[in-house]
Amino acid sequence: MKYLIALSLLVASNAFADHLVLGFGPTLNGGINPKYGSLGYEYEFNFPMSLTAECGSWFSTPAGYACQELNSVRVLTPEGIFSRLGFGPAWIHPVDDRLSTPFEFSIQGAAGLEQDGWGVGIKYQHFSNAGIKQPNLGRDFLQGFVEIKL
Numbered sequence: 217m218k219y220l221i222a223l224s225l226l227v228a229s230n231a232f233a234d235h236l237v238l239g240f241g242p243t244l245n246g247g248i249n250p251k252y253g254s255l256g257y258e259y260e261f262n263f264p265m266s267l268t269a270e271c272g273s274w275f276s277t278p279a280g281y282a283c284q285e286l287n288s289v290r291v292l293t294p295e296g297i298f299s300r301l302g303f304g305p306a307w308i309h310p311v312d313d314r315l316s317t318p319f320e321f322s323i324q325g326a327a328g329l330e331q332d333g334w335g336v337g338i339k340y341q342h343f344s345n346a347g348i349k350q351p352n353l354g355r356d357f358l359q360g361f362v363e364i365k366l
Contacts, residue, residue, distance in 0.1 A: 250276030
């Protein structure tokens with residue numbers, strides 16, 4: 217865990233500030249109903265790629281958290297419409313009936329509108345261990361988010 221946090225801070229400290237992203241939304245996994253809140257930093261390169269360091273927490277019993285690094289393809293139109301699709305490693309705590317290993321993978325898809333240094337949108341977040349250990353049910357969240365261009 218401490219290595220993932222150190223890597224996140226290293227990436228954030230060496231990037232030339234781009235977006236601060238705040239998200240919140242419900243789970244998409246039936247019988248449980250946690251909400252997920254996240255805070256992330258997205259660095260956008262000069263080509264359609266971005267790197268995001270993000271940490272968040274789901275609010276249930278027991279509560280849990282996840283930190284991840286996402287390598288993404290980000291496309292922005294001249295009208296300000298954007299989409300982003302990313303994948304990367306994640307560290308979660310605690311393990312439970314849906315996430316059976318501390319090391320998981322994160323997949324995230326997002327779409328939104330960016331104007332005058334602000335962005336709003338919706339994103340889908342999935343955590344899974346890719347079958348490394350069973351059970352591998354994963355967790356899925358749908359979030360509304362706000363981006364602030366730095």
